[in-house]
Amino acid sequence: MKKILLIILPILLFAGTIPAITAAEILSKVDENMIAKTTKSTARMIVETRRATRTMSTVSYAKGNDIAYTEYTAPAREKGTKMLKIKDDLWLYDPSTDRVIQISGNMLKQSVMGSDLSYEDFMDEVELAKTYTATLQEDTVYDERSCYVLSLAAKTDNLAYSKRVIYVDKERLVPLYQELYAKSGKKLKTMRMSKVTKIKQRWYPMQVVFKDELKSGSGTTMIIDEVSFDIKIPDYYFSKAILRK
Amino acid sequence: MILKLAAKNIIGNGWRSLINILILSIVLTGMVWMQGIYDGWGRAARRQMRDWEFGAGHYEHKDFDKYDSFTWDKSNSKIPAELQGLVETGKAVPILISAGVIYPQGRLTPITIKGIPHDQEILEIPTEYLRVDDQAGIILPAVIGKQMARSTHLEEGDILTMRWKDVHGAYNAYDIQIARIMATPVSTIDNSQVWVDFTHLNEAKALHNSATHIVIRDNSDLIKLEGDFRFISIDESMQGTDAMINVKRMGGNMIFALLLFLAMIAIFDTQILAIFKRRREIGTLIALGMTKRQIVKLFTIEGCLYSVFAAVATSILGLPLFIYFGVSGYKTPQEMANLSVAGTAEPIKCYYSPAMLITTFILVMLVTALASWLPTYRIARLKATDALLGKV
Numbered sequence: 346m347k348k349i350l351l352i353i354l355p356i357l358l359f360a361g362t363i364p365a366i367t368a369a370e371i372l373s374k375v376d377e378n379m380i381a382k383t384t385k386s387t388a389r390m391i392v393e394t395r396r397a398t399r400t401m402s403t404v405s406y407a408k409g410n411d412i413a414y415t416e417y418t419a420p421a422r423e424k425g426t427k428m429l430k431i432k433d434d435l436w437l438y439d440p441s442t443d444r445v446i447q448i449s450g451n452m453l454k455q456s457v458m459g460s461d462l463s464y465e466d467f468m469d470e471v472e473l474a475k476t477y478t479a480t481l482q483e484d485t486v487y488d489e490r491s492c493y494v495l496s497l498a499a500k501t502d503n504l505a506y507s508k509r510v511i512y513v514d515k516e517r518l519v520p521l522y523q524e525l526y527a528k529s530g531k532k533l534k535t536m537r538m539s540k541v542t543k544i545k546q547r548w549y550p551m552q553v554v555f556k557d558e559l560k561s562g563s564g565t566t567m568i569i570d571e572v573s574f575d576i577k578i579p580d581y582y583f584s585k586a587i588l589r590k
Numbered sequence: 591m592i593l594k595l596a597a598k599n600i601i602g603n604g605w606r607s608l609i610n611i612l613i614l615s616i617v618l619t620g621m622v623w624m625q626g627i628y629d630g631w632g633r634a635a636r637r638q639m640r641d642w643e644f645g646a647g648h649y650e651h652k653d654f655d656k657y658d659s660f661t662w663d664k665s666n667s668k669i670p671a672e673l674q675g676l677v678e679t680g681k682a683v684p685i686l687i688s689a690g691v692i693y694p695q696g697r698l699t700p701i702t703i704k705g706i707p708h709d710q711e712i713l714e715i716p717t718e719y720l721r722v723d724d725q726a727g728i729i730l731p732a733v734i735g736k737q738m739a740r741s742t743h744l745e746e747g748d749i750l751t752m753r754w755k756d757v758h759g760a761y762n763a764y765d766i767q768i769a770r771i772m773a774t775p776v777s778t779i780d781n782s783q784v785w786v787d788f789t790h791l792n793e794a795k796a797l798h799n800s801a802t803h804i805v806i807r808d809n810s811d812l813i814k815l816e817g818d819f820r821f822i823s824i825d826e827s828m829q830g831t832d833a834m835i836n837v838k839r840m841g842g843n844m845i846f847a848l849l850l851f852l853a854m855i856a857i858f859d860t861q862i863l864a865i866f867k868r869r870r871e872i873g874t875l876i877a878l879g880m881t882k883r884q885i886v887k888l889f890t891i892e893g894c895l896y897s898v899f900a901a902v903a904t905s906i907l908g909l910p911l912f913i914y915f916g917v918s919g920y921k922t923p924q925e926m927a928n929l930s931v932a933g934t935a936e937p938i939k940c941y942y943s944p945a946m947l948i949t950t951f952i953l954v955m956l957v958t959a960l961a962s963w964l965p966t967y968r969i970a971r972l973k974a975t976d977a978l979l980g981k982v
Binding site for chain 2: 499504
C-alpha cells in the first residue's frame with residue numbers, strides 16, 4: 346500500500362501543475378473565435394487626435410482573414426471610400442476622384458484616415474496558431490477576468506511582428522489584450538479588447554482599442570455594432586469591380 | 591572708307607543713334623544675364639550633385655526606380671566582387687536605401703532611410719557623425735538635412751524612434767539620435783531622408799554588405815559590370831535637372847526674342863527714316879561714283895555698327911551687374927528653393943562662358959544686320975536723278 350502511495354502521490358502532485366490546456370490549443374481556440382469563414386460587420390472607428398475626435402462608420406465583408414472589403418458610410422467626407430484587400434494586395438477607391446489606387450510601398454506605412462492603424466496593419470492579419478509558437482507564461486487578471494498569458498514567437502522570418510504577448514480570457518478563450526513587438530524587442534502596438542459578446546457559438550470582442558505605442562494620442566477605438574458570421578456573401582464583394590459600384 | 595563713313599553717320603545721328611544703341615544694349619545685357627543664370631544654375635547643380643550625391647557617377651541596382659518608392663525595399667544586392675575592391679580602397683561608396691517611418695513628437699512620418707559607411711570620403715555628407723562608438727548600444731546616430739529638420743521640428747541631440755521592415759517583411763525599430771543636421775544644397779539627399787551607418791542598416795534589414803547604389807570617385811575607376819547593377823553617368827543623373835533648366839531657358843529666350851524683335855523694329859524704322867531723309871545724299875553719292883551696292887553696304891554697316899556700339903555699351907554699363915551676379919549670385923525665391931530642385935538652395939552664381947557671349951553677340955549682330963539691310967531694297971531701284979531731286 347505504501348509503495349502504491351509513493352508512486353501515485355508524485356503523479357497526482359505533478360498532474361496538478363500541468364495546465365488543462367496547452368498553449369497551442371489556446372491559440373487554436375482563439376483563432377476559432379476570431380476567424381470565421383465569412384464575416385459581415387457594421388462598425389464605428391473613433392479616432393482621437395490632439396485636436397479633435399472623429400467617428401467613421403463602416404460596413405465590412407470578410408472571407409477568412411486574407412480577403413476583406415470595407416466601405417465607409419459616414420461622415421459625409423469619407424462616405425463612399427472603399428477598401429479591398431485580397432491577400433497581399435490592397436486597393437482604395439476614392440469617390441472624390443473616382444479613382445481606384447493600389448496601396449503599396451511607402452503608402453502602406455501611412456495611417457488609415459488618421460487612425461493608429463496603418464494600411465499595413467490591414468495586411469498583417471494572420472492565423473495565430475499556424476504562424477506563431479506559443480509559450481504559456483504566468484496567468485494574470487486583466488479587466489477583472491482571469492487570463493492565460495501567451496508569449497508568441499514567429500515561426501517564420503516573414504511575419505510582420507516577430508513577437509506578440511497575448512492575454513486570453515480563460516473562460517471564453519478570447520484575446521483581451523495584445524502587445525506587438527519589433528524584432529529589436531521594441532513594443533510597437535497594443536490592442537485592448539472588451540465588450541465580449543456571445544454570437545451563436547463563438548465569443549467575440551465588440552470593442553477594440555488600437556494604440557500605436559510610438560505615436561502620441563490615446564489610440565483608435567473600433568466599436569462593432571453588428572456582426573454576423575458564416576453567412577453567404579456574393580463573390581463580387583471580393584472583386585475589384587465592387588470598388589466602382 | 592565705307593566703315594569710316596558709316597561710323598561718322600551714326601555719330602552724326604546723335605540722340606536717335608544713342609536710343610537705338612541703348613535699347614540694343616539693354617536687350618543684350620538681359621540676354622547675357624539670363625543665359626549666365628541658366629548656365630550658372632546648370633553648373634552649380636552638376637557640381638553640387640557630384641559632390642553630395644553621385645560622385646563621378648554611380649552604379650544603381652537594376653530594380654531601383656527613384657520615382658517608384660514601391661521598388662526601394664527590394665532593390666538591393668550584395669556588392670559585386672569587382673566593386674568590393676574599390677569600396678575597400680575608398681574609391682567607391684555603397685549606399686543602401688530602405689523605406690521607413692519615424693515618430694518625431696509622436697507624429698508618424700514616412701521617410702527614406704539611407705545607409706552609408708561612416709568612414710567614406712567621397713561624398714560631402716558628414717558621415718563621421720554616423721560612427722557607432724558603443725556597439726552594444728541601441729541608439730543609432732543619424733544625420734538629417736536642414737529642410738528635413740525644419741519640416742519635422744528636429745534638432746541635434748533629439749532621440750526618436752525609427753521603424754522599418756526587414757527584407758523578410760518583419761518590423762524592426764530602433765531609437766535614433768540626431769547627431770548632425772547638415773546644410774546641404776542638394777534637396778534630393780535632404781527631404782524626408784535619414785542617414786545612418788551602412789553596416790548597421792544592413793544588419794537591421796537582415797542583410798549583409800548589400801547596397802542599392804555604389805558611387806564611384808573617378809571615372810577612371812569605371813568597371814564594366816554585368817548582373818544586378820548598371821552604371822548611371824552624372825549626365826544621365828542630371829537629365830531631369832538639365833531638361834528643367836532648358837525649359838526655363840526656353841521661356842527666357844522667348845521673352846528676349848520679343849525684346850530683340852522690338853529693338854529690330856526700332857532699327858528698321860530708323861533705317862527707313864534715314865533713307866527717306868538722306869535721299870539727296872544718296873543721289874549725290876551715286877553721282878560721285880558710288881555704286882548702289884556700295885550704298886546698300888553703307889546702310890547695312892551703319893545698322894550693324896549699332897550692335898557693335900551696343901556691345902561696347904553693354905560691356906561698360908552691364909559689367910557691374912554681371913560682376914555682382916557672378917560673385918554674389920541670384921537668390922532664388924523661397925518657393926522655388928523649396929521645390930527640391932538641384933542648384934537652387936544656394937544663390938545661383940552667373941557663369942558667362944566665352945562661347946555664350948560670342949553666340950549671343952553674333953545672334954544680335956545678324957538680326958541687326960537683317961533689320962538694317964531690309965529697308966535698303968528701295969536704294970537698289972533708285973535712279974540717281976530721282977535721288978538728287980529728292981524722290982525715293
